[in-house]
Amino acid sequence: MPPAGELRDQSPSKNNNTQSSDTQSADAAAAAAAAISAAAADAEAAGLWTQIKAEARRDAEAEPALASYLYSTILSHSSLERSISFHLGNKLCSSTLLSTLLYDLFLNTFTSDPSLRNATVADLRAARVRDPACISFSHCLLNYKGFLAIQAHRVSHKLWTQTRKPLALALHSRISDVFAVDIHPAAKIGKGILLDHATGVVIGETAVIGNNVSILHHVTLGGTGKACGDRHPKIGDGCLIGAGATILGNVKIGAGAKVGAGSVVLIDVPRWWKREADES
């Protein structure tokens, strides 16, 4: 069976340490650790933002025709959250959903929940590390429709969990129109995600995707049409889903599994499972 596609091979073990993130002890030690962790996350984001601005400044100097674009999207902003909110607001707006409204919505959501910003940072690192065609962080931030679709999805997912469903669905629709990436607002997606090329990706309402997952274009995480309720795939940490793979139903793809390009998967795929083609 074929391996997946464009991406550099990734060993799931590398990522194990950071993947079980949903359990938090409530005692004081944990609180202190959380504060330290929050500060560390802030520092990491600030460092990354500094690097992104340096990249953009270098490119603006080398290419005056692009400088206006780089200043408006990156260099005029004081933080990563502001830059992304501005960029998404201008990308996803329409004549009936104004850029100023969307900008406000993105900025408020990003600044009210730091975990979104942290996930953005992890996604940027994922693209830079795993995609050999990614030449800089700013390249990913500005140009990767998969990256941008994921960031916008995180905001629509937040709105969905706040029972602001009609707004979440309107945003969902804009993402699908503009990026040809269709992620239901209810789908739960981890961090360190790479949607490479991204066109045609469809992810259903009850799908769950772990951390550090790579998904190529034309991938479907869909339903079988026979079930209601929880009816979509669960993708473990560190998986790699090849181009055009179609995974249907409430099946589990174990951590670190690779799903070959063009596969149709209807049953569980075990953790650490390696397909035959990988051996050759």
Place this chain on the structure above:
Amino acid sequence: MPPAGELRDQSPSKNNNTQSSDTQSADAAAAAAAAISAAAADAEAAGLWTQIKAEARRDAEAEPALASYLYSTILSHSSLERSISFHLGNKLCSSTLLSTLLYDLFLNTFTSDPSLRNATVADLRAARVRDPACISFSHCLLNYKGFLAIQAHRVSHKLWTQTRKPLALALHSRISDVFAVDIHPAAKIGKGILLDHATGVVIGETAVIGNNVSILHHVTLGGTGKACGDRHPKIGDGCLIGAGATILGNVKIGAGAKVGAGSVVLIDVPRWWKREADES
């Protein structure tokens, strides 16, 4: 073989009564029946429109950030035809094809041929019944690119039959750019159609699709490259075509058949045919 995808199972028999709609007796009884039928269709459309406005009003009250969008697209309009014409005009316009021109074109076509409006009503009901992720009629009307692409296609098809081919093709091109749905203006499509997710659907010039058909994303109804003239698939009433299925050539997919996700189909598929995977 895999079943199709996201959609709720649909029994073609349920739809049988309404599917053979193209034969009309010409005598007086038929004319009277047609008048009654037209009045009934008007009443159904009016009822649906009332419900859509009620949904939009409820959402506008709950979510002020979305109210402007809901008023401009739904609540300020006096009929379903006007709302759709406005929404499509603003979605499909470009700097060289103005929204006012498209709005005029859509409105004139919808109001001159009530059968288009009736098909729209059937499509809205199809999405609401068959797609578990569809939470309201207004959700489908505003946000489903498959629904919107089909409505715009009906207008381009009408133009094509009026030998206004260049305009039909310009519209075709805008639909393909904006929704990533590529339906040739000459293709004949029934009513009660659900294009779910819709990205990447390609439907060729001589394809024919019956009533109450569901088609998932990435589906191709194409040619084999060996034939000219009538060279594309014919899809019977009530079929379900799974995600990524590729059906090529002038083949018949019988009424009620299901075509599995990812299939490549080059020969006729019989009516009521059930694929093995369905048995399990």
Place this chain on the structure above:
Amino acid sequence: MPPAGELRDQSPSKNNNTQSSDTQSADAAAAAAAAISAAAADAEAAGLWTQIKAEARRDAEAEPALASYLYSTILSHSSLERSISFHLGNKLCSSTLLSTLLYDLFLNTFTSDPSLRNATVADLRAARVRDPACISFSHCLLNYKGFLAIQAHRVSHKLWTQTRKPLALALHSRISDVFAVDIHPAAKIGKGILLDHATGVVIGETAVIGNNVSILHHVTLGGTGKACGDRHPKIGDGCLIGAGATILGNVKIGAGAKVGAGSVVLIDVPRWWKREADES
């Protein structure tokens, strides 16, 4: 195995004469021949442009609703290069990349390198000859997203070779957003190319495509994720790649080969190779 799709069969032998175009002798005879060839190319382009304008004028007269569009995109321009630059500038612009900037960029690139214009002419002829749904050159010029994506790619490729990578990648991103066609700026693509339907096509960084190749929608020329460097397919002259085919890795598809719709190809395909399904 299935053949490819919508396109008319093409015999690669027909195209052989014009395919080995990359070797140029440097002596005087060659220079003279080049001058003659350049003049011939100019004449051919001028003739085609005259025909396109005649088509547009005929359509504008028959359809006043479209006349404004036809005048702004075709009839007001003095050359094919100007028309395409205008059309692409208006199609690919965004609120942060203005149409005037893009128009300038396209026009300067097209006029500084006549080989781009010659490739455009060959692409127009390819669509007209090979796609039975193409009713006129102007239809292709205005409405074929595959044609437009290829023309814009040639400009981004030129920028890439001039080490203006950030600008090339920004353009790449716009092409992917607007046309759902994702061609890395470094990919080398011949002339006489037909990207039919085009939605979802992905072509990687080190891919090379010969002359007179036809590629259907959803085709991936990707990597396997195991290699760096030269890691994408090489497609010979006159190939036909069917809808949804996924070709991965640095494999060679020999001249004139056909790759069936929905295939996953991981090894070389020989020249003149015919798949079994073609025999039936």
Place this chain on the structure above:
Amino acid sequence: MPPAGELRDQSPSKNNNTQSSDTQSADAAAAAAAAISAAAADAEAAGLWTQIKAEARRDAEAEPALASYLYSTILSHSSLERSISFHLGNKLCSSTLLSTLLYDLFLNTFTSDPSLRNATVADLRAARVRDPACISFSHCLLNYKGFLAIQAHRVSHKLWTQTRKPLALALHSRISDVFAVDIHPAAKIGKGILLDHATGVVIGETAVIGNNVSILHHVTLGGTGKACGDRHPKIGDGCLIGAGATILGNVKIGAGAKVGAGSVVLIDVPRWWKREADES
């Protein structure tokens, strides 16, 4: 004292026959006359529209760079009302008042009240006859901000009389922003009006303007700040108000009077009054 400005001298007596148009006898003879008159008005409008299209066609042929503009604004439309509604919708729209909404509003108002269309016809004739710089009807229709402001005012006035005041005022605001012409929606304005150059014209809430009046730029028909209620000037038929004239308070300017450029007028001006400078 100075005469008025740019305009050809007009003898009010020429216009006397058509000026007292507000009294209509209610008997049958009058009804018949009204029907004849309506038919005559329709015929006149149709004839003018034919001429405007001929002008636009001639200009489009002579100037391809302008053809797109002429087709979208004039040549693609089937009537004067549609052309003006389209043109005003595109001129007066903003990001929060969409062109499609305004187009609908203008078109509905113009088609529901033929007197507006008749006034438009009279205004076009006024510009063509009285302004030596007006070279064609289409020139006035497309380019005269005074003409366009008056047409839009008539719609806002109609809305005002229908007690749709907030919409009337929103339109008023757009006219003032776009054309720098500020006419309160309540102001009553006759037909055959020429607002020449038009920038800076201010007309207050209780002002009344007769038929066949010419008003130059920077003219104010304002209040004195001392009165409430009916507090603005009443301008008789056939008057000519020179550039920069300021007329304040509920004063009467008699039929045929000329008010000199730069005058400040606070008292009634008699009918047929001729200022001294006119004698020289």
Place this chain on the structure above:
Amino acid sequence: MPPAGELRDQSPSKNNNTQSSDTQSADAAAAAAAAISAAAADAEAAGLWTQIKAEARRDAEAEPALASYLYSTILSHSSLERSISFHLGNKLCSSTLLSTLLYDLFLNTFTSDPSLRNATVADLRAARVRDPACISFSHCLLNYKGFLAIQAHRVSHKLWTQTRKPLALALHSRISDVFAVDIHPAAKIGKGILLDHATGVVIGETAVIGNNVSILHHVTLGGTGKACGDRHPKIGDGCLIGAGATILGNVKIGAGAKVGAGSVVLIDVPRWWKREADES
């Protein structure tokens, strides 16, 4: 001599109590008073905002065609500052100064300096009280170009005092283009200002305007061309400057003075000075 224009007469004595606001004692009592005053200003602004929303809600219900506009500009916002920032951002944006950038700039400036918001409140009250044509606060907020120009000027003035001169001047230019109101960013303007009609108002660099001043359209507060440095008029509290008045040079117009429409003023005008025409 003529009185001023549209506005209701205002007695300057009414406003005396609130006009000497620039001296603040630094002791504790003053600090406490300031805190109380700030709280009172917040309460007043909140109350006004509540009323504006009530007006907009009433109008949206009565006029569905305007509801989208009213929701996007007023009803979707949580405060007066946000509403104005949104409205100005969308009014003043251009293809090279994006609405999102301007929105951010306005919102940051308004929220960082409460005195701007307080001045806005006073301006809204001034229009409502002094202009008989002002039917509601929301009418003024949305539609009065003079009101909007003043609010935008306050932001450009703030930028000017922060030595962000190029940005202040870019904003100045947009205000002049969009509203035809030209106020140099350095000009100092009090609160409770009414710019009625506003088209053509020009206010020079070193002009100073007190509180509760009313200025009609076409008013110039300019220089004489003979002086550098402090060369523009100083307008006292409570003045009323009539339409088209031209005041040139560093002259003082005393508190409560009225300057007649069309006057040219080159010398000081005393406080409480009443022009002869006022006696009649």
Place this chain on the structure above:
Amino acid sequence: MPPAGELRDQSPSKNNNTQSSDTQSADAAAAAAAAISAAAADAEAAGLWTQIKAEARRDAEAEPALASYLYSTILSHSSLERSISFHLGNKLCSSTLLSTLLYDLFLNTFTSDPSLRNATVADLRAARVRDPACISFSHCLLNYKGFLAIQAHRVSHKLWTQTRKPLALALHSRISDVFAVDIHPAAKIGKGILLDHATGVVIGETAVIGNNVSILHHVTLGGTGKACGDRHPKIGDGCLIGAGATILGNVKIGAGAKVGAGSVVLIDVPRWWKREADES
């Protein structure tokens, strides 16, 4: 009588050397001189352009929020002509007259006739020298509506003289809408012109304006309404026309004359004439 307004006093004698520029001897010496002069003009323009870019670069560094604007309008362009063409194209475009079309028109006209560029240079110097509020050349280039209106007028005048009248008038209309400056395309205007503030300026069809003239806002150079043919004022070199002055009829304002603010002028004004108020 009042002096003029905002501008620094200008001595016409300073400008005498360069003012009689319309007579050119045809002999060889003159040709040589012309070539030298052309080279000198090119050098001057290049020097000025270098300075403008330096100003813009300094401002972009100091104010990131403005950098995108400065790069798109100035810093990304290779010449003054390109920068102005881009800026005007984006300022004057509408939904029916696209920015790309206007950009092309401006660029072609500026590059085909160097005298336009030379006049632009003289206008920039005029603003910088005569207007105390002008802080840099780039400030004028970007923000002065009077400067921009004059540059666009020169293009519309060129079109007029090429008998492309409908296009000239369409441009005229856009200038009047966007800048509230109404200059008939046939009007002949010299170089070194300053239109200060500019709102409301109206210049008629047969008006002629010499070199180094300063004109304030609200100035009318109009007709008396009694004459046809040559019916507008002729303004000599070095004149200064004060704010709101209205000059009517085919009268001559002699070189160096000053016309006071608010004047109404109906007769010739002699050269070197000094108004009484100037003595005081």
